[in-house]
Amino acid sequence: MLLPDHEFLKPASLAEGLALLAAGPGARVLAGGTDVVFNMRGRLFTPPAVVSVRSLPELQGLHERPDGSLDIGAGCRLTDLLADPLLARHPALRTALRAVASRHVRNLATLGGNLCLDTRCWFTNQSEDWRAARGPCLKTGIDACHALHGSPVCVALNNADTPPALIALGATVTLASVRGERQVALRDFYRDDGIDHTVRQPDELLTRVIVPPTTDRVVFLKETARQGMDFAYGTIAARADGHGARAGRITLVLGSLTTAPVVLDAITTRLVADGLGDDAIDAACAGLRAALGPLTNLYSPAAYKRELARTLLRRALLALREM
Amino acid sequence: MTDGRAPPPGPGLGVIGRRQPRLDGFDKVSGRSVFADDIELPGMLHGRILRSPHARARIVRLDTTKARALPGVKAVVTNGDAPDLVFSERQPLLAKGFVHYVGEEVAAVAATDPFIADEALRLIEVEYEPLPAVTSLRRALQPDAPLVHEWAAGNVAVTHDRDFGDPDAAFAESDLVITDEFRSPVQHNTLAEFHVAIADFSNPDKLHVWTPTQSAPMYQMALAKAFGLESSQVRIVYGNVGGAFTGRGRAKPHHFVAALLSRVAARPVKIKATADEEFIMFRGSGETLYRFRTGVTRDGRIRALELDVTFDAGAHAEWAMILWLPALYPNWLYRFEGLRYRGRFVYTNTVPKGSNHGGIMGRMSAGWMQHLTRVAEELGLDPAEFHRRNAIEAGDHARDGSDFGSCGLKECIDRVVERSGWQVKYGRLPPYRGIGIGIGAQASGGKNASNDTSAAMVKIADDGRVTLFTGIPDLGQGSWTVMAMIAAEVLGIEPADVNVVGGDSDIVPFDWGAFSQRGTFMTGNAVKVAAEDARAQLASVAAAALGVQAEDLVFAGGRVHIRGEAPDAPGRSLSFREAVAKAFHGGEGRYVMGRGFFNSPRQSGSMAFSFGAQVAEVEVDPESGAVRVLKVTVAHDLGRALNPLAVEGQLDGQVFSGLSQVLYEECRMDAGQVLNPSRLEYKLPRTWELPEVDYTLVETIDPYGPFGAKEVGEGPIVVTMSAVAAAVANALGEPLPQMPMTPWRLLRVIRHHRRRRARGAPGAAPR
Amino acid sequence: MDAKRETPPAGRSRVLRLVVNGDLHEVLVTPRHTLLDVIRGELGLKGTKEGCTTGSCGVCTVHNDRGEAILSCLTPALEWDGESITTIEGLESGGRLAPIQQAFVEHHAVQCGYCTPGVIMSAQAILNATPEPAEADINDGLAGVICRCTGHIKVKEAVRNAWRYAGGAGPAPGGSHD
Numbered sequence A: 001m002l003l004p005d006h007e008f009l010k011p012a013s014l015a016e017g018l019a020l021l022a023a024g025p026g027a028r029v030l031a032g033g034t035d036v037v038f039n040m041r042g043r044l045f046t047p048p049a050v051v052s053v054r055s056l057p058e059l060q061g062l063h064e065r066p067d068g069s070l071d072i073g074a075g076c077r078l079t080d081l082l083a084d085p086l087l088a089r090h091p092a093l094r095t096a097l098r099a100v101a102s103r104h105v106r107n108l109a110t111l112g113g114n115l116c117l118d119t120r121c122w123f124t125n126q127s128e129d130w131r132a133a134r135g136p137c138l139k140t141g142i143d144a145c146h147a148l149h150g151s152p153v154c155v156a157l158n159n160a161d162t163p164p165a166l167i168a169l170g171a172t173v174t175l176a177s178v179r180g181e182r183q184v185a186l187r188d189f190y191r192d193d194g195i196d197h198t199v200r201q202p203d204e205l206l207t208r209v210i211v212p213p214t215t216d217r218v219v220f221l222k223e224t225a226r227q228g229m230d231f232a233y234g235t236i237a238a239r240a241d242g243h244g245a246r247a248g249r250i251t252l253v254l255g256s257l258t259t260a261p262v263v264l265d266a267i268t269t270r271l272v273a274d275g276l277g278d279d280a281i282d283a284a285c286a287g288l289r290a291a292l293g294p295l296t297n298l299y300s301p302a303a304y305k306r307e308l309a310r311t312l313l314r315r316a317l318l319a320l321r322e323m
Numbered sequence B: 001m002t003d004g005r006a007p008p009p010g011p012g013l014g015v016i017g018r019r020q021p022r023l024d025g026f027d028k029v030s031g032r033s034v035f036a037d038d039i040e041l042p043g044m045l046h047g048r049i050l051r052s053p054h055a056r057a058r059i060v061r062l063d064t065t066k067a068r069a070l071p072g073v074k075a076v077v078t079n080g081d082a083p084d085l086v087f088s089e090r091q092p093l094l095a096k097g098f099v100h101y102v103g104e105e106v107a108a109v110a111a112t113d114p115f116i117a118d119e120a121l122r123l124i125e126v127e128y129e130p131l132p133a134v135t136s137l138r139r140a141l142q143p144d145a146p147l148v149h150e151w152a153a154g155n156v157a158v159t160h161d162r163d164f165g166d167p168d169a170a171f172a173e174s175d176l177v178i179t180d181e182f183r184s185p186v187q188h189n190t191l192a193e194f195h196v197a198i199a200d201f202s203n204p205d206k207l208h209v210w211t212p213t214q215s216a217p218m219y220q221m222a223l224a225k226a227f228g229l230e231s232s233q234v235r236i237v238y239g240n241v242g243g244a245f246t247g248r249g250r251a252k253p254h255h256f257v258a259a260l261l262s263r264v265a266a267r268p269v270k271i272k273a274t275a276d277e278e279f280i281m282f283r284g285s286g287e288t289l290y291r292f293r294t295g296v297t298r299d300g301r302i303r304a305l306e307l308d309v310t311f312d313a314g315a316h317a318e319w320a321m322i323l324w325l326p327a328l329y330p331n332w333l334y335r336f337e338g339l340r341y342r343g344r345f346v347y348t349n350t351v352p353k354g355s356n357h358g359g360i361m362g363r364m365s366a367g368w369m370q371h372l373t374r375v376a377e378e379l380g381l382d383p384a385e386f387h388r389r390n391a392i393e394a395g396d397h398a399r400d401g402s403d404f405g406s407c408g409l410k411e412c413i414d415r416v417v418e419r420s421g422w423q424v425k426y427g428r429l430p431p432y433r434g435i436g437i438g439i440g441a442q443a444s445g446g447k448n449a450s451n452d453t454s455a456a457m458v459k460i461a462d463d464g465r466v467t468l469f470t471g472i473p474d475l476g477q478g479s480w481t482v483m484a485m486i487a488a489e490v491l492g493i494e495p496a497d498v499n500v501v502g503g504d505s506d507i508v509p510f511d512w513g514a515f516s517q518r519g520t521f522m523t524g525n526a527v528k529v530a531a532e533d534a535r536a537q538l539a540s541v542a543a544a545a546l547g548v549q550a551e552d553l554v555f556a557g558g559r560v561h562i563r564g565e566a567p568d569a570p571g572r573s574l575s576f577r578e579a580v581a582k583a584f585h586g587g588e589g590r591y592v593m594g595r596g597f598f599n600s601p602r603q604s605g606s607m608a609f610s611f612g613a614q615v616a617e618v619e620v621d622p623e624s625g626a627v628r629v630l631k632v633t634v635a636h637d638l639g640r641a642l643n644p645l646a647v648e649g650q651l652d653g654q655v656f657s658g659l660s661q662v663l664y665e666e667c668r669m670d671a672g673q674v675l676n677p678s679r680l681e682y683k684l685p686r687t688w689e690l691p692e693v694d695y696t697l698v699e700t701i702d703p704y705g706p707f708g709a710k711e712v713g714e715g716p717i718v719v720t721m722s723a724v725a726a727a728v729a730n731a732l733g734e735p736l737p738q739m740p741m742t743p744w745r746l747l748r749v750i751r752h753h754r755r756r757r758a759r760g761a762p763g764a765a766p767r
Numbered sequence C: 001m002d003a004k005r006e007t008p009p010a011g012r013s014r015v016l017r018l019v020v021n022g023d024l025h026e027v028l029v030t031p032r033h034t035l036l037d038v039i040r041g042e043l044g045l046k047g048t049k050e051g052c053t054t055g056s057c058g059v060c061t062v063h064n065d066r067g068e069a070i071l072s073c074l075t076p077a078l079e080w081d082g083e084s085i086t087t088i089e090g091l092e093s094g095g096r097l098a099p100i101q102q103a104f105v106e107h108h109a110v111q112c113g114y115c116t117p118g119v120i121m122s123a124q125a126i127l128n129a130t131p132e133p134a135e136a137d138i139n140d141g142l143a144g145v146i147c148r149c150t151g152h153i154k155v156k157e158a159v160r161n162a163w164r165y166a167g168g169a170g171p172a173p174g175g176s177h178d
């Protein structure tokens, strides 16, 4: 599994980088490379050019804005973020960052890369030789999905750990291109399509992540086969104001179970009304099935995922209640 | 050796029993150790194998023209280049008209660099006509299943049926008969060093192969046969071996393909498995179905046993040894009246399979010990007591002909019961906490698969330094260090003064290798004989110089002295170096070389068995299905711990691997393909998941073992797998019919409990 | 099969300037080379091993200029132009093992040795970040590697005890085999 041939471009400034992305159709952004190199080795994509962005000055740094929000460069390594005292105010985000892979990977991987991480599926995130046995799928060329037969869209998993936490924190991201800059709320960033899984346009670069200040209670939980070095079977980020069983505003985001992180709106509305009592929590868990929709057997069986989602929700709500 | 019986070792062993760090440690920790992939030979080419993407297909067209035309490509081979080369059973080395499994070798290329080889591979054009395939054991056994090979009716490749005693009568006389079923998955050996081979066949009279192996002779014989050579014309170089775990017992297609490419290109060729190729070619353990039946008396004596085992052999039955081993196994553990074994190998359109760490016994025991625990519990007996009551003892004569010169099985059970707090925990733990006990035995070599010879040589330079030549591969288990210790003990010198030369079949004397847990016992005995031969030569020289009889001399502490006198008595003793110098520089000019070999006087079976018992404690999270192993308490009767440091290393690795196999490891198969061909998705626990491990080494000083040693190479993992499985069953209150015991499988059981409990059914909660 | 001819690898070669273990190397590499390919192939430093090449086994671990563990198989070589890295060969000084290496020998934290260079580089990175590592630091710092032989048990013991071998107080290295 050698890297396929490509042109390696390392722009010195954001402007230069954006110009390269605008000029070369199909150019692939490379940040830490921990996912890009993996997928290129397997020839999941064979871009004509790779644009390395991790050292762009405009993508560096973590600072506090006057309004108390944190402004984080998309090129920041997960390791550096974990070491930064400014992040101490967001323990749930730190938990999510620490949950990513291993130290070895986090020493290369960037926040932007984690937010843009491609969806994963074990019929495609394989070597080219492996895929040859199955034939192509929606993602690799034809009209069929091996993971969910008959599905009109690719249902590969969004398996990244930080998106649920950052969505719960109300983060927004800055997307820059030669056409200008735009801000997108992270909860609107992801799409229910495993192929075009974000609203980012091919010529856009995710440059900054803004995390507004909060005094709310926030938790992040991740369930895996093993504690280190593992993609999640399921994650949840949960946030609430108030204390104890009372909350005026609740945000619940499930990750790694579906193609995009799932923000549980209907369930939270009821929880706000009923409070975080045992019965309300039971009712919320019971209502999860409808909110989640169909699940696939990718990486773990659908029935397990469904039960795991309930467990994660229950635990997150109980944890909030204790905070 | 007349009867192979060693004299009981006296007190005052100088080296044996010492915590000796490995002698090759410096090289290994500094990055100096050379593994096969680190070797670059002049002119070496890089080979790649084109594999079938289909589980079963006809090859309609195969065109290598474009690949051959690519600059830098030096050889392209297909079946036409070696049409008669049969790799194993009836499998041609490169597919002949048909392919029978995903990953089957179809063609191969060798080029001047890996990038060109990679590109050449994708220039080979193959057109397949897919055919109906049988990709699971279940399907293969159905009456309407397509046949993998037309010669094998019902897809059954081989069967092995064997009875000991009269099982029917024994079952008839039983008060209680219980049956259980179990299933184990496809598993990879997860050796650290991926499969790799460099072959140099530039000279048609000599084939050199650099590759990690557990048995150079087996590789030599297989390659020689395939290429029409004598074994000695094949040289296997296997200096450092990056783990094996039963995965390097037999030469695999890449060894043959590398040789073929090298013969065609007349240059050395390296083939190394790529990331997921490793999981396609590994030939580890296949899916296996077990049926266990046991008949017992009211007072808890085993009368009758039945084991019925169905193996997925893959597309070719390569490793029949695992078919008959389970028939023998119960004989080494329990006393009983009758045993029935039914084993069959079944063909499927999947890669041929062999074994995994723990052999067949490990995975079978994960089910069997759960079953026997249930038998005990149905009788109202504590399983520890049940095992103890039926355990064999030293002096027993088993129904398969085995004798037990030493046996610490009951002591092992007693030790783990005591140290684990079994009495206060068993049956008294809170819900979803579990404790389980397992026992096991393992042969130390034996003439079941080979004539089991090991040989060794020592030479002693006139500076007093010793070189030991041994064919035993060091897979990490530390055999070279322990062999140096044995030689040093015999010669009364330090292990650091023994230079071990191994890993080159042109140089070392014969040794079947490191499998069937034979290294310490068989090779250890051979090394001991060789060192004693050298010592006898030195003793006669020293005796003449000191004016005493050779029998009166003692070799210890780097000196040769007279028994009963001070080791450094002036004029009455010599340093070891002086003794050697006297031999070489004295009138005789004797250069001391010792030689020896060891072979069991038994015509079949093994001379010695290790025994073990372990208790595992686990905690199941009833909401997520996750299992945590809290503690494993180990007692192992290994005869004698020659190097306790290395023994602990063996135990650690096996406890880890054992719990890993029972709880995590599984090739998730779909249509003949491994869905998770990576170290990331093929789960193994890592640092966070380690349990506390408590060991007791039970030293029974085997009468035949070198200094009383038996094996510790694969015995413990069988027991870990038993204990962990039994503990999970204990936590859930019922046996688990399948491993690995993943969160979703446990949740399924727990969900049933909940439903039953909701209906108010009895026995719903675990205990 | 679409047998598309590709640009020969040498087509896009560029000079990579890389400091390895304190020595500056200038090597011709292509975008197809990973850092691991350069270390083992172009520079011939075979101490660093190649395993899964996809980030999951850790045998390719080397240090960046901050002494942090990174996976050389997961990063393109050209990313490292102008940077400095350390490999297992750079850990010892003057033929004397680093304390962590000595600890691995003494505590039998090495068996087959194939994972060992990567595991030791990972262990050293833990010590670089936390000279007196807590259990969680050790677990976290070693979760990226897999050592089947030792089950990580004695590896962790060696990391906990590495300090004992500092200051040249450790016993001399044992004999050696090729």
Ligand SMILES: Cc1cc2nc3c(=O)[nH]c(=O)nc-3n(C[C@H](O)[C@H](O)[C@H](O)COP(=O)(O)OP(=O)(O)OC[C@H]3O[C@@H](n4cnc5c(N)ncnc54)[C@H](O)[C@@H]3O)c2cc1C
Pocket: A028, A029, A030, A031, A032, A033, A034, A035, A036, A037, A038, A053, A074, A075, A099, A100, A101, A102, A105, A108, A109, A110, A111, A112, A113, A114, A115, A116, A117, A118, A159, A160, A161, A162, A200, A204, A205, A206, A207, A229, A230, A231, A232, B680, C054, C055, C056
């Ligand atoms: C063994 C292993 C285990 C892993 N385990 C986990 C895990 O547990 N949890 C987890 O979340 N992830 C895991 N990952 C995936 C991955 O390593 C991480 O998600 C990492 O954070 C990705 O960051 P990166 O900078 O390396 O991304 P890259 O590989 O550089 O990029 C990832 C994707 O994002 C795009 N991209 C990167 N930066 C930008 C940007 N600024 N603007 C626009 N697009 C961009 C790239 O084009 C690419 O599509 C694992 C990976 C490996 C190899």
Ligand code: SF4
Pocket: A121, A122, A123, A124, A137, A138, A139, A140, A144, A145, A146, A147, A148, A153, A154, A155, A156, A194
């Ligand atoms: S989910 Fe379906 S379409 Fe998407 S990558 Fe997997 S197989 Fe292809």
Ligand code: FES
Pocket: C049, C050, C051, C052, C053, C054, C055, C056, C057, C058, C059, C060, C061, C071, C072, C073, C074
């Ligand atoms: S080779 Fe780099 S992590 Fe396995």
Ligand code: FES
Pocket: B192, B242, B243, B476, C109, C110, C111, C112, C113, C114, C115, C116, C146, C147, C148, C149, C150
């Ligand atoms: S020593 Fe063999 S894998 Fe670590």
